[in-house]
Amino acid sequence: MCKDKITVVKVGGKIVEEQDSLDRLLRDFAAIDGFKLLVHGGGRSATKVAADLGIATTMIEGRRVTDEAMLRVVTMVYGGLVNKSVVAGLQALGVDALGMTGADMDIIRSRRRPVTEAGIDYGWVGDVERVNGEALATLVRAGVVPVVAPLTHDGIGHLLNTNADTMAQSVATGLTPYFDVRLVFCFEKPGVLSDEADDDSVIPAINPAMFESLKADGTVSGGMIPKLSNSFDALCGGVGEVVITSAAALADMSGGTHLTL
Ligand SMILES: Nc1ncnc2c1ncn2[C@@H]1O[C@H](COP(=O)(O)OP(=O)(O)O)[C@@H](O)[C@H]1O
Numbered sequence: 001m002c003k004d005k006i007t008v009v010k011v012g013g014k015i016v017e018e019q020d021s022l023d024r025l026l027r028d029f030a031a032i033d034g035f036k037l038l039v040h041g042g043g044r045s046a047t048k049v050a051a052d053l054g055i056a057t058t059m060i061e062g063r064r065v066t067d068e069a070m071l072r073v074v075t076m077v078y079g080g081l082v083n084k085s086v087v088a089g090l091q092a093l094g095v096d097a098l099g100m101t102g103a104d105m106d107i108i109r110s111r112r113r114p115v116t117e118a119g120i121d122y123g124w125v126g127d128v129e130r131v132n133g134e135a136l137a138t139l140v141r142a143g144v145v146p147v148v149a150p151l152t153h154d155g156i157g158h159l160l161n162t163n164a165d166t167m168a169q170s171v172a173t174g175l176t177p178y179f180d181v182r183l184v185f186c187f188e189k190p191g192v193l194s195d196e197a198d199d200d201s202v203i204p205a206i207n208p209a210m211f212e213s214l215k216a217d218g219t220v221s222g223g224m225i226p227k228l229s230n231s232f233d234a235l236c237g238g239v240g241e242v243v244i245t246s247a248a249a250l251a252d253m254s255g256g257t258h259l260t261l
Pocket residue numbers: 011012013014015041043186187188189191192193194195196219220221222223224227
């Protein structure tokens with residue numbers, strides 16, 4: 001039997017931090033036909049608010065070290081400021097958005113990351129353990145558009161900070177029993193580039209073997225490495241289509257980098 005289609009969009013920190021780019025993204029997201037869900041980041045905004053409060057940010061391999069003070073900041077920024085601004089923006093466009101964290105409706109349970117063998121303690125950072133895809137599917141089928149912030153919970157009362165690309169991958173995979181899922185990672189560039197300085201150098205398709213060589217020769221680096229790993233995890237988890245593209249391409253879904261296994 002054919003499943004209904006759903007589009008899961010992840011929007012990154014650089015787009016959500018600037019009102020103009022966020023407004024444009026929300027307009028393009030609102031125009032997507034059919035069932036949809038938005039996962040947002042906000043890492044850059046959290047770093048700024050933390051700095052304003054005199055709290056320094058430490059990132060290790062793209063993950064934020066999240067002590068008690070930083071957990072308060074990310075809860076306020078992701079669960080409050082960013083999430084509710086996105087919801088208000090979508091409501092203004094006639095989209096019945098519902099803002100939530102992973103704790104709401106027990107959508108995403110995670111486990112606090114243990115101290116690594118190298119002795120790194122990420123603090124209140126959560127690795128996803130399970131997604132309540134059924135609850136999300138019920139909301140979506142009721143006409144609600146969930147807007148998910150990158151916060152999860154451990155089931156014993158603690159909120160945990162979870163990378164937004166991983167949230168998007170987990171949500172997309174958790175929806176596969178209910179929908180035919182398309183996952184779109186939107187960021188400020190038109191796709192994965194063979195030359196980061198040249199926006200015309202989009203690599204149209206990447207498979208896992210190409211990913212290994214792009215990593216080895218330094219073509220992809222930084223936040224792009226976990227984004228690509230999450231993309232392949234999504235495909236392995238049953239997501240039908242994964243695209244890394246610019247927010248601008250959301251409207252017509254042209255271009256971008258398509259991931260294949
Ligand atoms: N080959 C590449 N093509 C495009 N971006 C790349 C590439 N290699 C590294 N990057 C970097 O990856 C970043 C995107 O990752 P990240 O900052 O985690 O995204 P997000 O904005 O979604 O949080 C880009 O801003 C860019 O600086």
